Amino acid sequence: MNIEKGLKYSKEHEWVRVEGNRAYIGITDYAQNALGDVVFVELPETGADLETGDTLGVVESVKAASDIYTPVSGTVVEVNDELSESPEKINESPYEAWIAVIELNDFSQLDDLMDEYEYEQFCSKEG
Amino acid sequence: MKKTVLYETHCSLGGKMVEFAGWALPVQYSGIIEEHERVRNAAGLFDVSHMGEIMIGGPDAEKFVQKIVTNNVKDMDTGRVQYSPMCYPDGGIVDDILIYKFADTKYFLVVNASNADKDFKWMKDNIEGKVEIRDVSNEYAQLALQGPKAQKILKMLTDFSLEAIKPFRFEQKVVIAGVDTIVSRTGYTGEDGFELYIRPQNAEHVWDRIIEAGKTEGLVPAGLGARDTLRFEAALPLYGQEISEDITPIEAGLERFVKFDKGDFIGRDALLKQKEKGPDRKLVGFEMIDRGVPRSHYIVQVGSMEIGFVTSGNFSPTLKKNIGIALLKKEYCEIGTDIEIVIRNKAMKARVIKLPFYSKKRRISL
Numbered sequence: 001m002n003i004e005k006g007l008k009y010s011k012e013h014e015w016v017r018v019e020g021n022r023a024y025i026g027i028t029d030y031a032q033n034a035l036g037d038v039v040f041v042e043l044p045e046t047g048a049d050l051e052t053g054d055t056l057g058v059v060e061s062v063k064a065a066s067d068i069y070t071p072v073s074g075t076v077v078e079v080n081d082e083l084s085e086s087p088e089k090i091n092e093s094p095y096e097a098w099i100a101v102i103e104l105n106d107f108s109q110l111d112d113l114m115d116e117y118e119y120e121q122f123c124s125k126e127g
Numbered sequence: 128m129k130k131t132v133l134y135e136t137h138c139s140l141g142g143k144m145v146e147f148a149g150w151a152l153p154v155q156y157s158g159i160i161e162e163h164e165r166v167r168n169a170a171g172l173f174d175v176s177h178m179g180e181i182m183i184g185g186p187d188a189e190k191f192v193q194k195i196v197t198n199n200v201k202d203m204d205t206g207r208v209q210y211s212p213m214c215y216p217d218g219g220i221v222d223d224i225l226i227y228k229f230a231d232t233k234y235f236l237v238v239n240a241s242n243a244d245k246d247f248k249w250m251k252d253n254i255e256g257k258v259e260i261r262d263v264s265n266e267y268a269q270l271a272l273q274g275p276k277a278q279k280i281l282k283m284l285t286d287f288s289l290e291a292i293k294p295f296r297f298e299q300k301v302v303i304a305g306v307d308t309i310v311s312r313t314g315y316t317g318e319d320g321f322e323l324y325i326r327p328q329n330a331e332h333v334w335d336r337i338i339e340a341g342k343t344e345g346l347v348p349a350g351l352g353a354r355d356t357l358r359f360e361a362a363l364p365l366y367g368q369e370i371s372e373d374i375t376p377i378e379a380g381l382e383r384f385v386k387f388d389k390g391d392f393i394g395r396d397a398l399l400k401q402k403e404k405g406p407d408r409k410l411v412g413f414e415m416i417d418r419g420v421p422r423s424h425y426i427v428q429v430g431s432m433e434i435g436f437v438t439s440g441n442f443s444p445t446l447k448k449n450i451g452i453a454l455l456k457k458e459y460c461e462i463g464t465d466i467e468i469v470i471r472n473k474a475m476k477a478r479v480i481k482l483p484f485y486s487k488k489r490r491i492s493l
Contacts, residue, residue, distance in 0.1 A: 036352065037160045039442035040420045040449070042471070058471065060420040062159040062442055063352060084418070 001123060002029040004095040008110055009119035010071035014056075015095065016113060023072050024098040025056060027090065030123050035061040038090040041083040044100050048076045052109060057099050059090060072109045074102040131176035132268050132327045133334055140348050148241035150177040152351055159352035163444040166316055166357055169345030170274030172337055173354055175322070176330065179243025179264045181236040187256030188232050195253055195393055196226065197376060199386035203228045208295045208311050211384050212376040213246070214394030218401060219372035220379075222246050223364060225313065227297055237269075239366050253393065268330035272337060273320030273349075273357075275487075280341040281310075281321060289321075304336035315354065317361025318487055359439050362412065362452060362483035368423050368438045369410060369452060378406045378454065380482070408435060409460045412482040414450045415468065417475035421451035426469040427477075434459050437468060445485050452482070 008016040013031035017024040042058040056070040078101040089097040142153025198211035222242040227235040297311030314320040421440030440451030467474035
């Protein structure tokens with residue numbers, strides 16, 4: 001399992017990369033591996049205001065549909081349209097295949113997320 | 128959770144183990160799409176030891192089987208395999224089974240893992256005449272070798288003329304890799320292939336030898352995930368989805384397996400009535416026009432009126448499309464009908480298309 005350096009991680013296996021006040025959100029290598037072949041990604045609407053824990057999108061694999069929750073609150077300012085045509089990017093490069101960008105309204109929420117070491121420990125417990 | 132004798136083998140091959148009908152089984156090894164494509168183009172090996180086996184013997188065996196299934200076993204030769212629904216008096220389906228005829232007085236029934244106990248009880252409750260019913264599930268491990276290269280691979284391990292085993296036929300005591308097996312030309316993928324019944328203690332040996340022999344031909348071990356996408360593309364029914372106690376064989380498009388002219392059987396009256404009147408709902412295939420993956424139990428509607436539900440749906444690895452099977456009111460079953468699938472509270476456009484989505488060309492490589 002690959003855990004990218006310098007990102008924040010949620011217990012639901014999303015990653016967050018912060019650039020300025022923009023948070024790029026995707027799903028981790030652990031998550032894509034558990035889901036299996038991704039065949040469809042439902043993206044959020046740009047402009048949507050989301051609270052922590054709201055559905056950011058849905059990733060569908062051959063096995064099942066899985067909700068993706070936003071680990072931070074804010075406004076969706078960009079979505080990764082490339083995933084509409086090539087959902088398999090989530091399997092191929094999960095840390096590049098971001099799903100959406102959220103403009104952060106509360107930086108303190110980032111403190112509630114795990115760093116890479118904590119996430120590694122968390123995943124090893126999940127087996 | 129029950130484990131098949133191949134449990135350790137699956138783990139060592141990197142199988143992702145999940146629970147299915149009370150059994151620990153691999154959902155995938157390398158990936159569902161990869162395994163699916165290998166079965167379509169080369170071959171895949173499945174452990175299907177979770178399936179139940181029931182032996183029916185005795186002087187009244189034929190009469191009894193005739194009574195509990197909808198198909199006609201009377202004209203079956205020894206060495207034949209027949210598919211049949213087994214119904215309740217109201218026409219709902221107890222299970223769908225494969226019937227192997229060993230002799231007029233001996234039938235071997237292969238049943239779904241999730242229904243095995245229920246089926247066994249149902250048969251015992253309906254016993255009639257001099258019949259002995261035995262649950263022999265623990266006496267057999269079962270492997271399914273499926274794909275256009277299946278025969279070529281299996282030939283490497285046997286002197287038996289496999290080409291003599293035609294579709295829906297079987298042979299007993301075929302020696303595969305030194306092991307006595309029952310071999311039938313059957314399967315659940317829409318491809319050519321074989322199902323092997325083996326004594327459990329020999330299963331690992333046979334599995335390993337097939338994997339080894341098949342390497343150069345592109346054979347891979349395949350899991351439940353690919354088994355489901357393969358059978359779904361071929362529109363082979365899955366109990367609990369396309370068929371159930373609430374869905375009859377007539378509604379499910381399985382009328383050719385219901386033989387009204389064979390005499391009485393459980394469910395006959397109800398099914399005959401339904402056939403004569405025409406069923407109110409039928410199974411159809413559909414493809415998504417809008418983006419989205421249909422899944423079983425999603426509501427199907429037209430306008431805002433509910434007209435049925437999805438029984439199976441997925442991305443089709445062969446067609447590269449999102450497709451599904453749905454049980455719809457008969458007025459909406461014509462090919463080309465526009466329907467809507469409700470995916471996460473949104474009505475997504477879809478269209479009724481022909482079933483099956485996939486059927487193989489004759490391309491058995493010898």
